Amino acid sequence: MRAIQEQNAFIMEARELNRLIETLAEKGYETIGPTVQQGAILYGHVGSAGDLPAGWSDQQGPGTYRVSENGDSSFFGYVVGPNSGKSFLHPSRETLMQASRKGDLLEFVDDPAPPERYALIGLRPCDVKAIEIQDRVLLEGLYVDRKYKERRDLLFIVTVNCAKPGGTCFCTSMGSGPAADSGYDLALTELNDDRGHRFLVEVGSDSGSELVAALTTKQATAADIDSAGRQADDAAEAISKSIDTTGLREQLYDSLDSPYWEKIGARCLACTNCTMVCPTCFCTNVQDVSDLAGNSAERIQIWDSCFNAEFSGLHGGSVRQSIHSRYRQWMTHKLASWEDQFDTLGCVGCGRCITWCPVGIDITEEANTIRKRAGQLAGTVEDAP
Amino acid sequence: MHGGRWQTSTVLPRVDKTEHSQAVMTPAPYRIIRRRRETPDTWSLRVEPYDRTVPVRFRPGQFSMLYVFGVGEVPISISGDPARNDYLDFTVRSVGMTTAAICNLRNGKTVGVRGPFGSTWPIEESKGEDIVVIAGGLGLAPVRPILFYTLADRSDYGSMSLLYGARNPEDFLYPKALEGWRGRFDMDVHVTVDHADRNWRSNVGVVTRLIPMANFDPEHTSVFVCGPEIMMRFTVDDLLGIGVSEEKIFISLERNMRCGVGLCGHCQMGPEFICKDGPVFPLSRVKRWFGKREV
Numbered sequence: 122m123r124a125i126q127e128q129n130a131f132i133m134e135a136r137e138l139n140r141l142i143e144t145l146a147e148k149g150y151e152t153i154g155p156t157v158q159q160g161a162i163l164y165g166h167v168g169s170a171g172d173l174p175a176g177w178s179d180q181q182g183p184g185t186y187r188v189s190e191n192g193d194s195s196f197f198g199y200v201v202g203p204n205s206g207k208s209f210l211h212p213s214r215e216t217l218m219q220a221s222r223k224g225d226l227l228e229f230v231d232d233p234a235p236p237e238r239y240a241l242i243g244l245r246p247c248d249v250k251a252i253e254i255q256d257r258v259l260l261e262g263l264y265v266d267r268k269y270k271e272r273r274d275l276l277f278i279v280t281v282n283c284a285k286p287g288g289t290c291f292c293t294s295m296g297s298g299p300a301a302d303s304g305y306d307l308a309l310t311e312l313n314d315d316r317g318h319r320f321l322v323e324v325g326s327d328s329g330s331e332l333v334a335a336l337t338t339k340q341a342t343a344a345d346i347d348s349a350g351r352q353a354d355d356a357a358e359a360i361s362k363s364i365d366t367t368g369l370r371e372q373l374y375d376s377l378d379s380p381y382w383e384k385i386g387a388r389c390l391a392c393t394n395c396t397m398v399c400p401t402c403f404c405t406n407v408q409d410v411s412d413l414a415g416n417s418a419e420r421i422q423i424w425d426s427c428f429n430a431e432f433s434g435l436h437g438g439s440v441r442q443s444i445h446s447r448y449r450q451w452m453t454h455k456l457a458s459w460e461d462q463f464d465t466l467g468c469v470g471c472g473r474c475i476t477w478c479p480v481g482i483d484i485t486e487e488a489n490t491i492r493k494r495a496g497q498l499a500g501t502v503e504d505a506p
Numbered sequence: 507m508h509g510g511r512w513q514t515s516t517v518l519p520r521v522d523k524t525e526h527s528q529a530v531m532t533p534a535p536y537r538i539i540r541r542r543r544e545t546p547d548t549w550s551l552r553v554e555p556y557d558r559t560v561p562v563r564f565r566p567g568q569f570s571m572l573y574v575f576g577v578g579e580v581p582i583s584i585s586g587d588p589a590r591n592d593y594l595d596f597t598v599r600s601v602g603m604t605t606a607a608i609c610n611l612r613n614g615k616t617v618g619v620r621g622p623f624g625s626t627w628p629i630e631e632s633k634g635e636d637i638v639v640i641a642g643g644l645g646l647a648p649v650r651p652i653l654f655y656t657l658a659d660r661s662d663y664g665s666m667s668l669l670y671g672a673r674n675p676e677d678f679l680y681p682k683a684l685e686g687w688r689g690r691f692d693m694d695v696h697v698t699v700d701h702a703d704r705n706w707r708s709n710v711g712v713v714t715r716l717i718p719m720a721n722f723d724p725e726h727t728s729v730f731v732c733g734p735e736i737m738m739r740f741t742v743d744d745l746l747g748i749g750v751s752e753e754k755i756f757i758s759l760e761r762n763m764r765c766g767v768g769l770c771g772h773c774q775m776g777p778e779f780i781c782k783d784g785p786v787f788p789l790s791r792v793k794r795w796f797g798k799r800e801v
């Protein structure tokens with residue numbers, strides 16, 4: 122069972138959640154949390170606990186997603202929808218710089234818009250891990266993404282540990298859930314049992330502890346901690362998908378020429394859904410546009426995807442012409458080369474790419490199949506999962 | 507840096523992060539002070555910063571991102587003399603929207619410059635060795651700084667050879683400089699073309715055919731190769747065949763790039779970001795990926 126430190130854990134009544142949101146808003150945060158929109162649970166603006174989808178749940182499987190109301194009083198009875206922290210910290214469209222022209226002279230300035238000060242409330246542990254992974258990509262390399270950094274420096278994270286995993290989750294394989302152990306300001310576990318509807322609150326930072334001081338809480342008892350720990354264990358038990366990551370990197374590298382990629386490529390539509398919903402995918406394109414008078418121009422950064430043909434475009438054609446080579450690039454990046462580049466895998470097991478793939482391609486199944494085939498080639502069939 | 511196990515290269519330490527106070531995606535304005543037509547579709551441009559008190563520095567092999575107002579931005583290798591810190595030279599072939607716009611910019615116009623970015627040809631570490639530079643077509647531009655650098659300290663190196671191939675005789679870049687290098691007694695220059703008319707009196711055929719003509723000791727030679735990927739593949743095979751070690755064969759790779767600084771994701775080849783880990787790599791580091799289809 123997870124070790125929760127008693128002196129660091131508090132109990133907050135369910136109704137106090139509203140105060141938590143309002144206090145963050147009073148402190149100047151733009152409060153973002155789960156909401157029901159367009160038939161999905163999406164992170165968006167929440168002004169009070171009343172905006173949260175209490176009593177809603179989601180059902181997910183390869184290529185399927187549905188939400189429904191189940192009448193339960195829990196605030197967080199669903200897992201993850203199509204958007205994530207990425208939509209706010211590394212948004213799909215962003216102005217980078219502005220250029221202005223006077224005769225032959227040009228002037229360039231960084232886009233002056235001040236950074237948003239987000240509080241992300243109800244982020245799942247896998248999504249917290251995804252932010253840590255994007256930090257490595259966008260902040261900890263040779264060069265820094267300025268806008269991401271500005272927002273990241275101001276960010277407040279309230280994560281909510283998972284009680285019921287979804288049908289496509291595999292966070293346990295990626296070490297990112299179902300309970301968070303770092304990367305948050307506050308971590309909540311929603312407890313809704315015969316001892317009442319309440320939250321176990323774990324503090325992860327000084328600003329987290331400041332916020333708790335402004336709320337009505339009491340010290341958590343050993344029984345509360347026990348319930349939270351058991352809930353996390355049960356959630357971990359309930360996860361059905363997995364990828365065995367030991368030696369995965371080398372096995373994928375050794376399988377670059379496997380004919381199996383073509384089998385996946387024949388199903389993949391190169392629609393880019395998987396990369397858009399993935400909380401760690403970071404690739405972007407830029408567009409340079411000028412006004413009609415031609416005196417000012419902007420550089421805009423937009424999300425891009427390795428499934429687009431032009432992504433690898435060179436004079437004379439794209440490097441990755443075939444769809445299977447793009448799928449291979451995507452999966453080997455997530456599960457192999459990311460490790461060389463950033464000392465972590467590029468996947469947190471949130472399952473979004475499986476759920477939102479229109480043809481239900483499942484990264485866990487495909488990775489396991491590739492492993493198995495690699496194992497057979499190497500004559501180690503019995504070791505294959 | 508992450509990924510320590512790949513850091514086995516002998517690539518030179520890079521120039522420090524760009525030193526203007528602005529964000530890395532915001533260009534600095536440079537003025538075009540000279541333009542010269544190299545071939546029917548290729549121009550060389552010389553640019554200097556508006557702020558001429560800022561020294562311009564780069565190392566051979568590096569590139570910049572060149573921005574044309576409202577049109578776009580593309581990676582272009584720095585092709586000039588690394589000893590000059592008052593201007594930068596670029597050689598640009600017009601193949602699409604942005605490169606055409608760059609080639610159309612007149613003297614006095616402004617281009618946005620970001621960089622220099624990327625790894626460098628390890629010429630410092632190659633002192634005492636024979637040097638062979640092999641270029642195909644426009645690939646002479648990114649290796650020209652090697653020639654400026656090594657010829658300035660010629661006695662630091664063993665034999666020196668330049669092997670250069672182009673499609674047609676009129677596609678040779680820098681004809682004057684070529685003439686100068688050919689005239690030197692301490693340098694061995696061989697050129698070839700794919701197609702030629704009767705007036706051409708030199709070699710016809712692929713650039714790899716020039717390798718046996720050059721005078722060098724394969725065990726004590728650093729080879730720097732730049733050109734179309736297919737040309738580099740054949741060249742590398744021949745070099746390995748005559749006993750040049752894969753640690754001493756350096757190639758400059760090209761991939762689509764949007765940012766030049768490892769943030770946009772476009773230029774990946776296996777674990778490498780061509781923009782920040784490359785564009786120059788020792789063959790030993792990238793051999794698993796180099797030449798593999800569609801990686």
Ligand SMILES: Cc1cc2nc3c(=O)[nH]c(=O)nc-3n(C[C@H](O)[C@H](O)[C@H](O)COP(=O)(O)OP(=O)(O)OC[C@H]3O[C@@H](n4cnc5c(N)ncnc54)[C@H](O)[C@@H]3O)c2cc1C
Binds near residue numbers: 762785
């Ligand atoms: C490290 C590096 C150094 C380079 N050095 C030089 C140089 O010294 N001189 C030179 O003339 N060219 C150089 N190039 C190639 C140059 O960047 C491309 O020709 C240019 O980006 C094409 O842009 P465009 O807008 O003119 O063409 P577009 O209108 O965008 O497209 C024309 C074609 O070029 C493709 N293309 C788009 N981006 C790139 C890219 N980054 N590289 C190659 N093709 C691309 C497009 O997919 C399309 O097929 C270099 C490229 C790299 C990566």
Ligand code: SF4
Binds near residue numbers: 472474
């Ligand atoms: S690859 Fe799929 S499961 Fe992994 S983090 Fe991205 S969307 Fe989630």
Ligand code: SF4
Binds near residue numbers: 474
């Ligand atoms: S794997 Fe699925 S979601 Fe991803 S591009 Fe292919 S069809 Fe679209």
